Each structure stands twice: as C-alpha cells, then as structure tokens.
Amino acid sequence: MSTDLPHTSGAPTLEDVARVAGVSRATVSRVINGIRNVAPDIQEAVHRAIATTGYVPNRAARSLVTRRTGAVALVVSGAGDAKGGEPFESRVFADPFFGRVASGVVGYLRPRGIHPVLMLADSAQTRDDVVSFLRQGSADGALVVSTHGEDPLPKLLVDAGLPAVLWARPARPIPISYVDLAHRAGAALAADHLVARGCRRVATISGPFDVPAAQDRLSGFQEAMAGHGHPYVPAVEGDFMPASGEAGMHRLLKEHPDIDGVFVANDLMAQGALLALRDLGRRVPEDVAVIGFDDSAAVTCRPPLTTVRQPMEDMAAEMARLLLAHAADPDFQVTSVIVQPTLVVRESA
Amino acid sequence: MSTDLPHTSGAPTLEDVARVAGVSRATVSRVINGIRNVAPDIQEAVHRAIATTGYVPNRAARSLVTRRTGAVALVVSGAGDAKGGEPFESRVFADPFFGRVASGVVGYLRPRGIHPVLMLADSAQTRDDVVSFLRQGSADGALVVSTHGEDPLPKLLVDAGLPAVLWARPARPIPISYVDLAHRAGAALAADHLVARGCRRVATISGPFDVPAAQDRLSGFQEAMAGHGHPYVPAVEGDFMPASGEAGMHRLLKEHPDIDGVFVANDLMAQGALLALRDLGRRVPEDVAVIGFDDSAAVTCRPPLTTVRQPMEDMAAEMARLLLAHAADPDFQVTSVIVQPTLVVRESA
DNA sequence: GCGACGCCGGAGAGCGCTCTCCACCCCCGT
DNA sequence: ACGGGGGTGGAGAGCGCTCTCCGGCGTCGC
Numbered sequence: 001m002s003t004d005l006p007h008t009s010g011a012p013t014l015e016d017v018a019r020v021a022g023v024s025r026a027t028v029s030r031v032i033n034g035i036r037n038v039a040p041d042i043q044e045a046v047h048r049a050i051a052t053t054g055y056v057p058n059r060a061a062r063s064l065v066t067r068r069t070g071a072v073a074l075v076v077s078g079a080g081d082a083k084g085g086e087p088f089e090s091r092v093f094a095d096p097f098f099g100r101v102a103s104g105v106v107g108y109l110r111p112r113g114i115h116p117v118l119m120l121a122d123s124a125q126t127r128d129d130v131v132s133f134l135r136q137g138s139a140d141g142a143l144v145v146s147t148h149g150e151d152p153l154p155k156l157l158v159d160a161g162l163p164a165v166l167w168a169r170p171a172r173p174i175p176i177s178y179v180d181l182a183h184r185a186g187a188a189l190a191a192d193h194l195v196a197r198g199c200r201r202v203a204t205i206s207g208p209f210d211v212p213a214a215q216d217r218l219s220g221f222q223e224a225m226a227g228h229g230h231p232y233v234p235a236v237e238g239d240f241m242p243a244s245g246e247a248g249m250h251r252l253l254k255e256h257p258d259i260d261g262v263f264v265a266n267d268l269m270a271q272g273a274l275l276a277l278r279d280l281g282r283r284v285p286e287d288v289a290v291i292g293f294d295d296s297a298a299v300t301c302r303p304p305l306t307t308v309r310q311p312m313e314d315m316a317a318e319m320a321r322l323l324l325a326h327a328a329d330p331d332f333q334v335t336s337v338i339v340q341p342t343l344v345v346r347e348s349a
Numbered sequence: 350m351s352t353d354l355p356h357t358s359g360a361p362t363l364e365d366v367a368r369v370a371g372v373s374r375a376t377v378s379r380v381i382n383g384i385r386n387v388a389p390d391i392q393e394a395v396h397r398a399i400a401t402t403g404y405v406p407n408r409a410a411r412s413l414v415t416r417r418t419g420a421v422a423l424v425v426s427g428a429g430d431a432k433g434g435e436p437f438e439s440r441v442f443a444d445p446f447f448g449r450v451a452s453g454v455v456g457y458l459r460p461r462g463i464h465p466v467l468m469l470a471d472s473a474q475t476r477d478d479v480v481s482f483l484r485q486g487s488a489d490g491a492l493v494v495s496t497h498g499e500d501p502l503p504k505l506l507v508d509a510g511l512p513a514v515l516w517a518r519p520a521r522p523i524p525i526s527y528v529d530l531a532h533r534a535g536a537a538l539a540a541d542h543l544v545a546r547g548c549r550r551v552a553t554i555s556g557p558f559d560v561p562a563a564q565d566r567l568s569g570f571q572e573a574m575a576g577h578g579h580p581y582v583p584a585v586e587g588d589f590m591p592a593s594g595e596a597g598m599h600r601l602l603k604e605h606p607d608i609d610g611v612f613v614a615n616d617l618m619a620q621g622a623l624l625a626l627r628d629l630g631r632r633v634p635e636d637v638a639v640i641g642f643d644d645s646a647a648v649t650c651r652p653p654l655t656t657v658r659q660p661m662e663d664m665a666a667e668m669a670r671l672l673l674a675h676a677a678d679p680d681f682q683v684t685s686v687i688v689q690p691t692l693v694v695r696e697s698a
Numbered sequence: 699g700c701g702a703c704g705c706c707g708g709a710g711a712g713c714g715c716t717c718t719c720c721a722c723c724c725c726c727g728t
Numbered sequence: 729a730c731g732g733g734g735g736t737g738g739a740g741a742g743c744g745c746t747c748t749c750c751g752g753c754g755t756c757g758c
Contacts, residue, residue: 061744410714
C-alpha cells in the first residue's frame, strides 16, 4: 500500500484515489455514489484510499454531467423603489417573517444536503439576474417570497420553464405551485373569538391592499363579523409595520372612541396598537381586546398577544418539498397547498 | 444568417452560438469574457447570435475550469444543543442581528455578482459539512458569524487553508481575518453619558460571559465607571434575549432599589428592561436612565432607546470585502478591522 | 460437460467551458 | 520587394466527473 504522492499540487481527484486504491475511476465513482454492486474488499480499499488522499468530489465537475447542483435559490422579491430610503435588503431581512421562512427552508433542506442561495429581486435587472442564475444551472429551482401581489417574477420563471414554488397565491393566476394560508378562515377565527368574549364595537387594522393576503384577512374578518350580526366594521389600512399599527389605533379610537375589540392584520402592527392603547390609558383586554395575526412577535408584547398562528416554518418546509419534487420530475403537477391557521389565546383577548 | 435549430434539445451551448455566428467557440468565449481584441463586426455577430439563441453560459462548466464559483458561504456557527428546545435555525434567523449582517453582506456582494449561500454549523457534523462544501469548490470562501467565542469552526477553516473571514475576534488567537467592534470604547461612551447626565447609582445587565463581546462590554463599562469614581458597578448576566433583560432588571432593582441608571449590553435585553421598569412604575429616563447597545431594536422601544450604535451592515460589508480579497489572492495578508461605535441619544437616557 | 447468463470492473466518451498555442494576414520598415 | 512583427481567429487539450458499453469470469441448468 504505497501512498503515491497526489500526482501534482491541488486537490486530489478521482484519478488519484483510483491510482492509490489500484482500481479504475469508474469503480471509485461507483463506491462514492453507492451505485451498483462493488465487491466488499474493493469498497474497503477505495474507502481507505479516499481517507489517505483526503479526497472530496468536485462539485462543478459533478454538476456539469448530472445537471443538478444541490442548491436552490431563496428569492425575496418585491419593489425596491418603495417610500423609505432604506435599501430593500435592510427592510426584508429585518422582518421576522423572512427569518421564519428561512428557518423553515433550511430545516427541510439541510438534512437533504441542499443549500439555499440568498437572492433579492427588486428591479427588472435583478429579476433577470434570478432567471439567468437558474438558467445557468446555478441552482435547481427557486423558492420565491413576494412582498406584493403583482410581482412579475413568478411569471418570468414559469415562462422560462424553471422549477419554482411561491409563498402565497399570486395576484393573477399562473400555473405555478404555491403554499398559502387560509387567511379568511384565520380572520374568522379572530372574529369568532372577539364576539364570543362579548365585544360589541369591533374594528380592524388591515395590511396594505396591494397584498392579497391582507385583502383576504380583511374581507374574511368583515364577512365573519357580518355573520355575527355586525355588518359594519371600521377599518384602517396599515403597512404591516409597527408604526402604522400605532397610528392606525390612534385614528380608530379618535373616530370610534367606544371600540372594545380590534383585529390587527399582523403582530408587528398589533405591537404598535398595544403601545397606542397603553398611551391612551386603555387597558387590554379589559377595555379593548386585541387579536394579532402570524404569531411572530406575540410573546414579546405587553400583554402577550392573542393571535392567529401562521405556521410559517412548516409552510416554508412544504415549499422546499414541492420544489425538490418539481426539480426531480419536470412533469410533477402544479400543486397548491393551503394551510389552516389556529388561534393562540394569550392575554390580549 | 440562417438560424439553425439549436442542434438538439437542452440549453444552447457556446458551440451553438459559435455555429450561428459563424465563428469558433474560442471567439465567442472571448467576446463574452471581454478578453483580448475581437473585431467589432465579429463582436456584433456574436452578440446577435447570443440573442437569437438565448444563450446563457453554464456555470458548472465555467467554474470547472476557472476554479471559481461566484458564491460564498454565509455561515452561522454555534452550539445546537442549547437550553431551549427550539432548533438552532429558528433562534438564529429570528435574531435581528442576523438580518442586519445578511443585509450588509448582500448589499456588498450583489453588485459584484456574487451570491451568498446560507449555512448553519451547530455540530461537529455540520461543521465538517461546511469545510467539505468549500473544499468541493462549492463556494470561494466563508463568512463566519459565531454565536460564542469558543467556536471550533474558524480553526478548521484555517487548518484547511480555506479563505474565511470572521465576525468578531475569536476567543483564542488564530491567524484569520475578522471584523469587530471596539466594544470597550462603546461601553465607555455609555458610561460617560450616564455620568454626564448625573446618574449616581449605575448598574449593568451584561451578555453571556462566554461571548467575548459581552465580556468586553462589561469590563469596558466597569473600567470607564471606575475612571469616573465608581469602582463598584452592580451587574447581572443575561443571555442577550428580551426575557433575560426583564428578569435582570427585576433582580437589579430588588437588590439595589436606588438605581438611577442602567447600561444594558444589547437592545433586545434593554427592551425587556424597559418593560420591567414600566411594570414597577419607574419612569424612564427620569427615575432610571437606560442605555442599550447595537441600535437594533431601539426605535420600537418605549421610550425610544438611547443606545451605542454598532454599524452592523457596514461591518458585514467589510467582511465580504476582505473575503473577496482573500479569495482573489491567497497571499492577501490576514487583517483585522476594528470599527468604532457611536452613541445615539434618544429618549431613554 | 458445455453453453448461457449474470455479476462486476475497466475503458472511454463526453458534459460546456477556458485558454494556450498556432496559423494567418496585414502592414510596416528597409 | 521582402522579412518580420503585431494583431486576430481557430484548433484542441484538458478541467473532474458520470455513465454507457463491453469484456471477463464464475456459476448454473440441462
């Protein structure tokens, strides 16, 4: 068992391992990939050779022939030219929403040896970059989280025939798989709870209207309240950020001082609403009951927030699962998975 | 100019473009990579051919020969077997700290066409995965953010001769580039401000002692206070999470009811401390002045938090810059960049 | 006892690209 | 008019891997 020098400088290759083991390249490849039967003693020899050479297969070479990369793009897509001066990436990554999605994706992909590549698409240029990235074969598919409904990226991906899975139903129907929450059902859960605890003057702070999920939560809530005999529900529009929840609550109370229950379309805004309520001396939940949505910032609120839980990690994992299925089988059928939310009762309602 | 069919199915290759343009593969490659002179009319023809074929260079093939990938690993490294039952990825990505680092990294890398690959290293197995990933040539280097000082990953990377840059100075000195904050100077800023506004009974809530940055903030604060004639500063240890700030504040006030100023080692804990103070009826800053650290959650606090600002995005961008330098030139010297913090005065102190 | 079949290892052809040579041509100097 | 040099395009050798095909050998059936 002479350990020949690894022929030249640089990393050892299959060839080197084969030479050390005294077999052919093909056999080493078979052992590594566990394909076909290889005699146990030869397997043993190959493993020893791999250990002594410190061989690691070259990813580029492998993916050149297999046409698979073991990577997927995790794309956050939205409009960069928003109001704020802050760059898109700051706003995106600061959002706990992104963190939870990333967490779910990583949790699913990691045990499978797949790695997510972080990408941002906030302009025509960067959207094209995403498409090129995939067409280059840099990743096997894309997981897309859009910050608003009219995002053009999903359609680009579909047109290019690239495997992709969306977070949330796109505004215009296109043939693409996605995972979404039953927002209306979630809003109804909140309405039921508010009514059950005896609230008579109920209002809501909604998300931005250009986000389909926000529309669904609003209309779902209104309908459920109508079903309970409350056809009119005061509503103000927020932007899903804490400050807008605070401002919205102030506006609501100014116009309707007798409000005793509020459904806020996400926890971040609910956090703001809670601050406003406290500033105005309203007790929660005694004077005003508050229900949030997402269960993202709920435990750090004062009082802890009753909220509609969206199991983001599970949903993100499901996206990853669907994407791998699409990548493995081009004929895998377009699928949409709708997840049911649950009400988490804490102290605010 | 007959547009031959792209020879078979599958993506068009350099060969196809060359045939359509009526030149050789080499020439097309030259045009694409802008290397050497190519006659203007031929360039033109090549560009037309690229457009008509819809050609995109194959990343794997390219990186097989160039030995560069255009990707870097963004690794969050720490211990998975922590107290909480939550998986490592949840804790990591929920932290606004990670979001800001990611934002800075992406901001720098994106214009340069480099993509970050998200990785987690929370066990011996996953640390090896990171090393293998890089040795496979899946990425050109690693950006490592460790959650505690004794992380073994940096040493593994150095020993393997892989380009890597760390967030924060490692606990044991190893020859690796890193970017860090002047924590002691930041803590001194807080001490000076507290003393200047007339606080006489000052305490601190520190971070976990196994994090070097936490130690530095604590000892830097103590030393600065000693310099102001306060040799003894009550201190309790937290874990950088909001709940521990709240608990710490309660403990501090129980043991030292006359406290009129607190330096909290990060904003998340300061947020908790603020809640505790409010629950106990202490006014901020009139009764107790509070200074946080990081400037991460400061504006959503009540009152808005005076804090020591750590320019995380800039620091992360600097990490990326150093990494690319190391990747481009193996002889690039090991460098440590220490960034100066600033005090941001808001309302809490 | 002989042919056929199955099992297992080796040879070699690419995957799509870059890059080093080399050949060619045009222009200039003497 | 002829040799040489600079600039430009083409040919072809790989980069490290997978995978199909083939050949050799052992075994089983009749």
